[in-house]
Amino acid sequence: MxxxxxxxxxxxxxxxxxxxxxxxxxxxxxxxxxxxxxxxxxxxxxxxxxxxxxxxxxxxxxxxxxxxxxxxxxxxxxxxxxxxxxxxxxxxxxxxxxxxxxxxxxxxxxxxxxxxxxxxxxxxxxxxxxxxxxxxRDNLSEQIEAFSHNTMEYVRAERELLLDGIGIPELRTDFTGRYALVVVRGYHYKEDLQTLRPFLREARPVLIGVDGGADALLEMGHRPDLVVGDMDSVSDAALTSGAELVVHAYRDGRAPGLERVEALGVTDAVVLPAPGTSEDIAMLIADELGAELIVAVGSHATLVEFLDKGRQGMASTFLTRLRVGSKLVDAKGVSLLYRSRVPAVSLVWLVLAGLLALLVALAVTPGGRALLGVLAVRWDDVWAWIEGLF
CATH class of the missing domain: 3.50.30.10 (Phosphohistidine domain)
Known part of the structure; x- marks a missing residue:
């Protein structure tokens, strides 16, 4: 807007x-x-x-x-x-x-x-x-109370999430010691991705698209490493891009999105039955597989955003954030703190390359050769003057 x-x-x-x-x-x-x-x-x-x-x-x-x-x-x-x-x-x-x-x-x-x-x-x-x-607005207090009650019920029902994790299956994507970028097609995701260009270029994080978030990455010219979700709002292009697919299933193992994935010829998709939202699952995967930092794009952070998700979604998101703890950083914070760095050595090489290009250009033209000859004579005069001082 x-x-x-x-x-x-x-x-x-x-x-x-x-x-x-x-x-x-x-x-x-x-x-x-x-x-x-x-x-x-x-x-x-x-x-x-x-x-x-x-x-x-x-x-x-x-x-x-x-x-x-x-x-x-x-x-x-x-x-x-x-x-x-x-x-x-x-x-x-x-x-x-x-x-x-x-x-x-x-x-x-x-x-x-x-x-x-x-x-x-x-x-x-x-x-x-x-x-x-x-x-x-007058009903917000009731919603907060309902949220608190629902969250406590969810914690009691899913406490193993905090204690034992969700049991991540073996994946070919390597997270160990790397940063992970979790992209949700949510609030201001386009603006956040634009501001994160320097971070993406230099940090080269593992790219995780949550359903339509995979298409957001493709639109930016980046192929996702992992696509997580129920696969109902992601394009065929993203599903067949070569990314590893994790189909979020119900706790009883039903995975409606698997049929669509297999119809596209993808036979190695991983099915993960787990509670919570696909956004939560993506963060838990990154956390449990060893990512050093999780950067969230388009995720839910404010009270109104939580309420937009509905009470069940709020509870799982709240619990997930307790689990991933200090690893989780919002994209806006990264864009404010992160600055593209150009090493001093690169600047020196850039200046030398520019001088070399200038010398070559002068050497191949008659006027340039004449100018170089004049400069050589002047340099001889300067060097003779320096020798005379000693």
Missing amino acids: NGRRSRSPDPDVPLSGTVRVDPRTKRLTSRLQAGDVAVIDHADLDQVSANALVACRPAAVVNAAASTTGAYPNMGPQILLDAGIPLLDAAGPEVMSLEEGSHATVVGDQVRVDGVVVAEATRLTADMVAQSRERA
Whole structure:
């Protein structure tokens, strides 16, 4: 976001586009095109999902659920409105039955297909969103209390994570004594990756892409060493890039993403049943396999970011950070402290190479040879003067 507000379209002006429907927003954005009508079912629309929708530039977003339930002051609706994208809220579950690829028109609070009203919703305004966020702030104390309770329950259920780790299988990627960069397609990941260019060039860390984070690395011109996740929001290009794949599975061993990986011809993927989120698993892998430092890009750190993940995700993330301890550093801290260093020896060689190139250029031209001859005579005079002093 550039901080500038876009002007909201006139609600009476029809907006038409191809319907794209998916209950999972991150899966929808992988096929959403500019001018489409995005139909989602996303209660408490979070910042990451909203930014992904904005990047696709849809004509409008229709949410079957409430974009802000009042549980906490989520930023998603405000981000869409600031980008000038209309948001029709609480359209009801029936809107999810719209046919993918059909043509829909949004006018005011209505969604129409072939002139027939198929859904009515609340078209959010900036004032409505601001009031909802203000009311949601009053509920933060309840959310913090619920988070604390949920975390304690999670610690009791998964205490072996703190004591024994998650049992990392043998991987071919070597972490011993190296830095690890864990990239999540989350908050400000593009900006963080840009600022980390000197660090990537000089430290050469192990590159771990968490689902779509692998594509973020490819976009920067870096091939990930490891891709971790349930493989539902990562491209085929990333999965077949040569990176080692770790498919995050449920505790009972079910791994829905494995079928997709094997269909692409990747037969050596590692299945890892473990609690928590894929982001957590990536950090635990780096920690248990001997990484000296773990740099997190796009990860969750603030209270609102934790709340965006949901209570279960918050608890596992909190527990993971207890486990990895002082090894974990946020990318913003690295970019502020890290400076690209040019060794003095390299500077000396650079100056010498420049002087050599200048001498060669002078030697191959008549004017240059004449200038070198004059300089040689002057040098003889200077040397004779120095000898005369002694």
